[in-house]
Amino acid sequence: MNLPARGRSVLVSGASRGLGRAVARAFAANGDRVAVHYGSRAEEARETxxxxxxxxxxxxxxxxxxxEQAARVVAEAAEALGGGAVDVLxxxxxxxxxxxxxxxxYEEWVELWQRHVSVNLLGTAYLSRLVAGRMIEAGTPGRIVNIGSRGAFRGEPDHPAYGxxxxxxxxxxxxxxxxxxxxGIAVASVAPGFFSTERVAPRLTGPEAESIRAQSPFGRVATPEEIASAVLWLASPEAEWASGTVLDLNGASYLRT
Structure with missing residues (x-):
């Protein structure tokens, strides 16, 4: 069975604003049905x-x-989007x-490391296993796309747990x-560099704005829509052979060998 190009059921975690919102919009514009997940930003999620x-x-x-909450999120998303397997996570x-x-x-250090691991890594692992299990049970192909980071390669001195x-x-x-x-399930990741969102807007208008833009030889930062377009392609039927890749999306601000 082939993965459809549109009309799919898509679960986007952390979609209340920023990149998650841009990704949800990209899939919806493609003709897909989207489950918008949020943790605590209910009003912003409704806006998305x-x-x-x-x-x-x-x-x-x-x-x-x-x-347990991760399992409920997947079950509710699948039911709301048609009752079958989620096609794209x-x-x-x-x-x-x-x-x-x-x-x-030290006490704050421990707490923050635990929170980063619990959400960034374990949450991703939970959703991936749950969605993949439904795909396998239904005998349908699918896509999983992870949002990683340039910081995984170049380091994050003030945010080491994130990197x-x-x-x-x-x-x-x-x-x-x-x-x-x-x-029939393809899995890929993107590794964005700096991109503009509501969260980082003050940094792009403050004293460090010029140095942030200068990280890329293009002299700017990315838009969430640019990252979302790559996610949409990696989730497409044509991108199966990209499975296993980590796609750098950083405007040549960091080149790895």
Whole structure:
């Protein structure tokens, strides 16, 4: 059975704003039905839902660090989108809180590491297993796309847990790509550099704005829509052979060998 090009059921985690919102809009504009997941930003998630083209979309909420809530999110998304398997999962939900190693108190350091691992890595692992299990049970092909980060390769000195968990997400995606290919499930990741969102808007208008833009030889940062377009392609029927890849999307701001 071939993966359809449109009309699919898509679950986007962390879709209340920013990149998640842009990804949800890209799939909806493609003619897909989207489950917009949020953790605590209910009002912003409703704004995302209202902005989507087409119909058949839904809201689902839950703390993905909790295995039981993660299972409920997938079950509710599948039911709301038609009752079958979810065709596409985009693992976008993440936390990114500063914790410079030289100055962060140890108790806070421990708490923040646990939170980053629980959401960024374990939440991604939970959703991936749950969605893949439904695909396999239904005998349908599918796609899983993980949102990683440039920071997994170049380091994040003030956000080390973020960089480390995003590196783990890349590795998880490659392991899943090998394990799930016999079932027609392709898994890939994107590794964005700096891109504009509501969360980082103050940094792009403040004193460090010029240095941030100068990271790329294009002299700018990416838009969420540019990242979303790559996610949409990786979830397409034509992208099966990209399974296992980690796609750099950083405007030549960091080149790895």
């Amino acid at each position: 839902l209202a902005s989507l083209d087409g119909g058949g979309h839904a809201l689902v909420s839950g703390d993905l660090a909790d295995p 985009v693992n976008n939900a993440a936390v990114n809180l500063p914790h410079p190693p030289a100055t962060t108190p 480390a968990t995003k590196a783990a997400v890349h590795a998880l995606g490659q392991s899943l790509a090998v394990a799930l290919a016999p079932h």
